Structure formats: C-alpha cells, structure tokens
Amino acid sequence: MTPPRETVLARIRAALTDVPTLERPEDVVIDRSYRHIDDEPERARLERFIERVREYKARVKVARADDLSRAIAESCAERGVARLVTPADLPDGWAPPGVELIREPGLTNDELERSDGVLTACALGIAQTGTVVLDSGPGQGRRAISLVPDYHLCVVFDRQVVGLVPEAVVRLQAAAESPARPITFISGPSATSDIELNRVEGVHGPRTLEVIVVTELDVS
Amino acid sequence: MARHDPTTNAELMSREGVPPLPTKQPAMSFQDAAKLSLGDSQLRFNMGKATNTIRGKRVKVVEEMPDWEALREAGRAIKDRTLRHLDKYLLQFEASVARVGGKIHWAADADDANRIVADLVKAQGAKEVVKIKSLTTDEIGLNEALAREGITAHETDLAELIIQLADERSSHILVPAIHKSRAEIRELFRRTLENTEELTDDPRALAAAARAHLRKKFLTVPVAVSGVNFGVAETGTVCIVESEGNGRMCLTLPKVLISVMGIEKVVPTWRDMEVYLQLLPRSSTAERMNPYTSFWTGIAPPGDGPDEFHVILLDDGRSKVLTDRVGRQALACIRCSACLNICPVYERTGGHAYNSVYPGPIGAILTPQLVGVENAGSLPYASSLCGACYEVCPVKINIPEVLVHLRGKVVRKKQETLRGQLAPENVAMKTLGRVFASPRRYAAMQKMGRQGQKLMVKGGVIERIPGYLGGWTSVRDVYPIAPQTFREWWKQRERKVLPKQPPREETRP
Numbered sequence: 001m002t003p004p005r006e007t008v009l010a011r012i013r014a015a016l017t018d019v020p021t022l023e024r025p026e027d028v029v030i031d032r033s034y035r036h037i038d039d040e041p042e043r044a045r046l047e048r049f050i051e052r053v054r055e056y057k058a059r060v061k062v063a064r065a066d067d068l069s070r071a072i073a074e075s076c077a078e079r080g081v082a083r084l085v086t087p088a089d090l091p092d093g094w095a096p097p098g099v100e101l102i103r104e105p106g107l108t109n110d111e112l113e114r115s116d117g118v119l120t121a122c123a124l125g126i127a128q129t130g131t132v133v134l135d136s137g138p139g140q141g142r143r144a145i146s147l148v149p150d151y152h153l154c155v156v157f158d159r160q161v162v163g164l165v166p167e168a169v170v171r172l173q174a175a176a177e178s179p180a181r182p183i184t185f186i187s188g189p190s191a192t193s194d195i196e197l198n199r200v201e202g203v204h205g206p207r208t209l210e211v212i213v214v215t216e217l218d219v220s
Numbered sequence: 221m222a223r224h225d226p227t228t229n230a231e232l233m234s235r236e237g238v239p240p241l242p243t244k245q246p247a248m249s250f251q252d253a254a255k256l257s258l259g260d261s262q263l264r265f266n267m268g269k270a271t272n273t274i275r276g277k278r279v280k281v282v283e284e285m286p287d288w289e290a291l292r293e294a295g296r297a298i299k300d301r302t303l304r305h306l307d308k309y310l311l312q313f314e315a316s317v318a319r320v321g322g323k324i325h326w327a328a329d330a331d332d333a334n335r336i337v338a339d340l341v342k343a344q345g346a347k348e349v350v351k352i353k354s355l356t357t358d359e360i361g362l363n364e365a366l367a368r369e370g371i372t373a374h375e376t377d378l379a380e381l382i383i384q385l386a387d388e389r390s391s392h393i394l395v396p397a398i399h400k401s402r403a404e405i406r407e408l409f410r411r412t413l414e415n416t417e418e419l420t421d422d423p424r425a426l427a428a429a430a431r432a433h434l435r436k437k438f439l440t441v442p443v444a445v446s447g448v449n450f451g452v453a454e455t456g457t458v459c460i461v462e463s464e465g466n467g468r469m470c471l472t473l474p475k476v477l478i479s480v481m482g483i484e485k486v487v488p489t490w491r492d493m494e495v496y497l498q499l500l501p502r503s504s505t506a507e508r509m510n511p512y513t514s515f516w517t518g519i520a521p522p523g524d525g526p527d528e529f530h531v532i533l534l535d536d537g538r539s540k541v542l543t544d545r546v547g548r549q550a551l552a553c554i555r556c557s558a559c560l561n562i563c564p565v566y567e568r569t570g571g572h573a574y575n576s577v578y579p580g581p582i583g584a585i586l587t588p589q590l591v592g593v594e595n596a597g598s599l600p601y602a603s604s605l606c607g608a609c610y611e612v613c614p615v616k617i618n619i620p621e622v623l624v625h626l627r628g629k630v631v632r633k634k635q636e637t638l639r640g641q642l643a644p645e646n647v648a649m650k651t652l653g654r655v656f657a658s659p660r661r662y663a664a665m666q667k668m669g670r671q672g673q674k675l676m677v678k679g680g681v682i683e684r685i686p687g688y689l690g691g692w693t694s695v696r697d698v699y700p701i702a703p704q705t706f707r708e709w710w711k712q713r714e715r716k717v718l719p720k721q722p723p724r725e726e727t728r729p
Contacts, residue, residue, distance in 0.1 A: 003326070004325075004326040004327055004328040004332050004535075005326035007326075007328045007535075008310075008326050008327075008328055008483065008533070008535045008539065009307050009310070009311075011328075011535065011539035011540075012306050012307045012310070012483070012535075012539050012542060013307055014539075014543070015539050015540070015542035015543040015548075016304065016305075016306070016307070016542065018545055019304045019305070023304070023305075024305075025301050025304075025305040025308065025309075025488065026301075028297065028300055028301035028304055028305075029297065030294055030297040030298055030301060031290070031293055031294060031297060032290075032294055033287075033290045033293075033294075034287040034290040034291045034294060034495070034498075035286070035287045035290075052508065056511070105523065106523070109439050109473065110439075113439070126509075128508065129501075129508040129509035130508060130509065131509045136520070136524070142472075142520070142521075142523060142524035142525075143468065143471075143472040143514075143520075143524055143525060144472050144473065144524070147465065147468050147469065147472060165494055165497050165498050166494040168494075169490070169491060169493055169494035169497070170491070170494075172490075173490055173491075176452070176455050176457050176490045176515060176517060177455050177490075177517065178517060179320040179321060179516075179517050179518040179519055179520060179521075180520060180521055181517075181520075182514070182515065182516040182517070182520050182524065182525060183514070183515040183516075184468065184512065184513070184514050184515075185497075185509065185512065185513035185514075186511070186512060187507070187508070187509035187510065187511050187512075188511050189511070190463070190464055190465035190511055190512070191463050191464070191511045192378050192423075192427055192463050192464045193274075193395065193463060193505045194377070194378040194379035194382070194395050194397060194464075195378070195397075195402050195405060195423040195426060195427075196266070196269060196270050196273070196401065196402060196423070197270040197271075197273050197274045197395060197398065197505075198273060198423065199505070199507070200423040200424050200427055201424075202424065202427060202428070202431075203378065203427045203430065203431055203463070203464035203465055203466070204376070204431055204434065204435075204438070204464050204465035204466045204468075204469055205464065205465025205468060205469075205511065205512060206465075
C-alpha cells in the first residue's frame with residue numbers, strides 16, 4: 001500500500017498538469033501595492049492606537065516614563081489586585097508596592113488561576129487595529145501567564161507602537177522563525193460574537209485588559 | 221444507517237445519523253430542505269437579525285481601509301501561487317515543522333486523519349480531548365470517530381459548545397449556532413449545565429456560564445485538537461485566529477497538541493501573514509482585529525505550551541478540487557464567512573438546508589467538488605447568481621463563475637444515463653439549443669409561440685404557464701412574445717429610397 005504522503009503528493013501533481021513544468025512559484029505575480037508604512041506623525045499614530053484599544057472596551061491610561069511605577073500601582077489599587085503575577089524578568093521599578101508578587105518561573109496553573117492579575121511588557125503595539133503583540137521577549141514571560149489570570153495589565157512604550165499591520169509583521173520575522181518565541185496578538189479583552197453575532201467581552205481569556213501607554217508626548 | 225429524509229425543520233437541524241458531507245448517498249435536495257427551513261419563523265427571524273447586524277459592521281470596517289482592493293488582490297494572488305505549486309510548499313512546510321520539533325502526518329482521507337488522532341490520544345492514555353473550533357475536524361467527523369474509540373471530545377468554542385449540547389448540526393462556518401437566539405441558548409444551558417437555575421439571557425451571563433463550565437477542562441485535559449488557519453511553509457509557523465481565548469487555552473495548557481490542517485492552508489512566507497491578518501478579521505467578525513491570534517513555531521521551551529506537537533496534513537477530496545481549473549479557486553477560501561452573511565438565499569434558509577458542514581455560497585461550490593456533483597447536485601442551484609458573494613470575498617473567489625461551471629457539470633453528469641437523456645428537461649433544452657442555433661427555426665418558433673400564448677396572456681403578461689414550465693411562473697410573470705418582433709419589423713419596414721446625392725465638392729483655398 002502506498003503511504004498517504006506519497007498518495008497525496010501524487011494526486012496533487014496529477015491535478016496540476018496544466019501548470020507548465022518550467023513555471024516557478026515566483027512567476028505567479030503577487031502585486032503588493034497595499035500600504036506598508038503609515039506616514040502619520042507619531043502623535044497622531046499614538047492617539048489612534050489609544051482610541052482603537054479603547055474601542056475594544058479595554059482600559060487605557062497614559063503615563064510619563066518617570067511616572068510609570070506610580071501608574072502601575074494606581075491601576076493595581078483601582079482593580080483591588082492583592083496577588084500579581086509577573087514574569088521572571090520584570091523590569092526594575094515596575095513592581096507595585098503593597099502588592100504580593102507571584103513571580104515566575106515555575107508557577108502552576110493553579111497559582112495563576114488564584115492570582116488577581118498579571119503585569120507584562122509587550123513587543124509591539126499596532127495603531128491601525130488597536131492591537132498589542134507579545135512575542136515572548138523581555139518582560140513578557142511565557143504564554144500562560146498572560147492568559148489564565150482574569151486581569152492583564154500591559155505596558156507599551158510609544159516607540160513600540162507601529163502604524164500598520166505590515167510594519168508589525170516585518171518586525172516579528174525573527175520571532176516567527178524561532179521556536180522559543182511564540183507570538184500572540186491581543187486586541188481587547190477576550191470576547192465572543194457567537195450569540196446573535198454581537199460582540200460581548202469576557203469569555204476564557206482575561207476579562208479585563210488594561211494598557212498603560214508610556215510617552216512624553218501630550219496625548220490622552 | 222441513513223435516516224429517512226427530515227420532515228420538519230427540527231429534524232433537519234438534528235445531528236443524528238447525518239454525515240458531515242453528503243458522501244454516502246445523495247442528500248435531500250437543497251430546494252426541498254429549504255422549504256422546511258423557510259417554514260420556521262423563529263429561524264428566519266434569528267438569521268435575518270444576525271446577518272443584518274454583521275453586514276452593517278463589515279461595510280464600516282472595510283470602508284475605512286483605503287487599500288482594501290489591493291489587499292484582496294494580493295490575498296488572491298498568494299493563494300494562486302500556493303495552489304499552483306502546492307506540492308513544493310507542502311514539502312517545504314513539512315521540512316520546516318520537522319526542523320522546529322513538530323511532527324507531520326499525512327492523511328489521504330478522513331479515515332486516515334481520524335485514526336491518526338485517535339492513536340495519538342491513546343498513546344497518551346487519555347480519554348478526553350479539548351477542541352478549538354475547527355471546520356476541518358467537523359468535515360472529517362472527528363468527534364464521532366473519537367467517540368467510537370471511547371474518547372470524549374469537548375468543544376470549547378461557545379457556539380460549538382451550544383450546538384454540541386443541543387446535538388444539532390452547524391449552520392454557519394464561523395458561528396455554528398447563528399440560528400439560535402439568546403433565549404433559546406439560555407433554555408439549553410439551563411437544561412444541560414450545572415448551577416444555571418438563575419441564568420438570564422444576557423449574552424454576558426451566557427458567556428460566563430460557558431467559562432465556568434469549561435475552566436476545569438482546560439486545566440486538566442492532557443490533549444488538545446485544533447484546526448489551522450494558516451501554516452507558513454518558510455518557517456513552519458502555525459496560526460490560529462480566535463476570539464474567546466479558548467484557543468489560547470488549548471494551545472498552551474495541554475501537554476500534547478494535534479492540529480488538523482487542510483493541505484490548502486499553507487502559505488509561502490511569514491510576510492504573507494500581513495495580508496491575511498488584515499483581510500480575515502474584517503471579513504469575518506467585522507472587527508479591525510479579532511481578540512486573539514496565536515502563532516507558534518514548533519515546540520516552545522519547557523513550561524510554555526505543549527511538549528508534543530503534531531500536524532496532520534489532510535487531503536480528503538481537496539486534490540480532486542485542485543484538478544478543476546475553474547473550480548480550484550474554491551481552495552483559496554480562508555473561511556471568513558462574508559459570503560454567507562451577504563447571501564440573500566443563505567439569509568433566508570439558514571445553513572442546515574445545505575446538508576454540509578460548508579453551507580452558504582462557498583459551501584455551494586466546495587461541497588459538490590469535494591464529494592462529486594452526483595452527491596450534491598442541487599447545491600450549485602442554491603443561488604440567484606446575484607454576485608454579492610464575489611464582491612465581498614476577501615480573496616476574490618468568483619463564486620458565481622464556479623456555480624455556473626458546476627451547473628454544467630451537473631447537466632453533463634445527468635446526460636451520461638439514458639434516463640437523463642430522455643428527461644423532459646434535457647429534451648427541452650436540446651430542442652431549444654437547436655432552435656437558437658438557426659435564425660429560420662427561431663423565427664418559426666416565435667410565430668408558433670405567438671399563436672400558442674393567446675389563451676394565456678392576461679393584462680399584457682403571462683401569469684401562469686401550464687405543465688412542466690409551471691415552476692418558473694410560480695414566482696414571476698412572463699412577458700409574452702411581441703406582436704411584431706424586431707426582425708419582422710426590419711424586413712417589413714418602409715424603405716425610403718433617398719435620391720442620390722452628388723459628391724461633395726472639395727473646397728480649395
């Protein structure tokens with residue numbers, strides 16, 4: 001009996017007899033005349049990012065770099081977070097005072113489940129779609145820590161915010177090539193459109209997403 | 221054993237004894253099944269409400285994209301390139317996945333794929349799996365196959381959970397429970413889930429009930445099964461697009477992950493994702509971006525995601541679709557469901573009448589090609605050919621073109637038998653073909669028709685044609701043949717002979 005692999009490949013080749021043998025994949029022209037770079041000034045881009053993250057019913061707050069720790073502590077206090085999950089490499093100065101830190105590595109699902117929230121950095125923000133991207137880089141930790149807790153507090157620096165999806169994809173090429181760096185695009189809190197095709201927030205992922213945008217620019 | 225044809229819409233919606241694709245015997249025709257759906261006024265209300273909501277939202281998020289048409293064209297071209305060189309890209313994908321620690325399995329058909337999954341689950345000593353919503357695993361009947369092996373599959377997507385609890389078939393590729401209203405879902409949850417006595421029909425409360433029900437499963441079940449939205453040949457990266465977080469749960473918490481991927485889901489390069497990440501969310505749930513999109517490349521470091529990762533590359537009829545030069549574009553489909561939401565036929569009948577896990581316009585061209593027109597011959601006619609589906613398709617699949625092409629195949633299939641050749645429809649069409657081929661016969665037929673129609677014309681129109689053609693006039697009036705045709709007028713017109721003009725004199729300076 002022919003192994004399925006050979007069966008499938010033989011069927012595909014038999015199906016493609018109309019494709020000239022000399023044709024190479026790159027001979028099939030792909031016109032990439034869509035937008036690749038956003039030419040908006042930085043301030044407008046950042047404002048768009050904030051507006052679009054908010055449209056997903058995520059909370060957004062703006063802080064200056066020297067005010068970041070206060071902003072984090074304030075968010076945790078507002079939310080009533082007592083036990084906060086953090087990645088092992090949480091940047092210095094981010095840990096809010098008066099909150100019990102549950103620090104990676106090695107946390108069990110149960111510990112994540114019993115926490116009140118998680119604090120992470122991110123790889124990128126995308127203004128066009130109001131997305132934050134995690135790629136297992138610095139300050140982000142493994143995937144489960146930003147998933148199981150019910151509250152995700154995510155810090156984005158203005159220099160990390162790109163305009164368009166293609167700009168983000170280009171920057172993520174190295175992560176995509178690496179098994180060690182799974183990528184997650186997060187656009188608002190977990191949601192579903194499964195009941196009458198209306199979006200409602202809050203299913204299995206964190207039901208509250210809060211983003212702190214760090215910038216010296218005067219945006220709100 | 222095949223069940224009898226359904227006689228009510230509730231029977232039509234039921235899962236019992238129905239294969240996911242109409243492979244084993246010709247299914248009830250779409251037109252007959254549609255009559256059952258159309259008789260269900262609750263269903264029509266639910267469908268109308270849902271499709272209208274999503275259509276309005278889709279237009280808004282598409283219109284804010286100045287480069288939408290360029291993205292559609294790129295989306296089409298990337299799929300075209302991939303399909304024309306599919307063997308090369310699959311081999312590249314196989315090598316890339318192996319390089320990053322994943323294992324590729326090939327499945328020629330549904331049985332192959334189901335057996336591979338069952339064996340992998342049994343090798344773990346597991347009795348349960350958690351599942352991310354996956355049309356491909358619906359198509360191969362994976363849950364039923366696993367049940368026969370004593371393995372329980374828990375659907376974790378909200379809509380999939382709803383129809384699994386209701387024991388109903390899917391009616392939409394993205395939102396399988398689109399035919400259910402919130403009140404119906406509340407009743408279902410109160411009947412089937414624990415601690416739901418106080419449950420209201422607020423969608424938020426319904427989602428919370430599903431969250432509570434599934435939480436423990438995510439944290440304890442050792443094997444997850446998913447489909448695949450995109451597999452990148454260059455890097456071996458696999459992509460899952462979702463909303464609820466059930467996908468992320470399944471992808472990261474269990475020890476073993478098995479992803480079933482149709483062979484057409486491969487894309488050449490990572491960069492190609494920049495196109496589909498823009499096209500898919502706006503076309504499917506009408507969002508700028510869906511809540512969660514996950515990419516992983518093989519096995520992540522210990523503690524982050526599964527220790528074992530398997531991809532099953534599934535053919536199951538796809539190579540047959542690839543053979544058809546017109547029909548092959550159906551394989552470019554990224555399963556967004558925009559064509560379902562816009563379709564005036566689907567909006568009214570809902571998905572069950574299509575008798576396939578792939579309903580709507582895309583189903584009408586995909587199902588007959590996957591299982592053969594002899595098993596789904598009514599589906600290419602489940603359309604008014606209005607073309608709205610083509611207009612909204614993010615990868616520019618010319619659905620009307622394929623529908624017409626498949627109608628031709630249905631007719632030629634019928635003509636293969638003597639019975640088909642002698643059928644009134646075939647005889648009538650053959651005769652008409654001869655009439656239209658000759659101006660003389662055409663004129664003679666018009667004269668005959670003018671005599672024959674005299675008794676039927678009332679108030680300038682024919683309201684009812686008797687006999688075989690009666691079906692055509694049951695929903696529309698026909699204009700009678702004119703008292704004088706253009707050709708007759710042309711022959712009989714008064715010929716004024718104009719006096720010959722002298723040649724104009726050229727003027728010289």
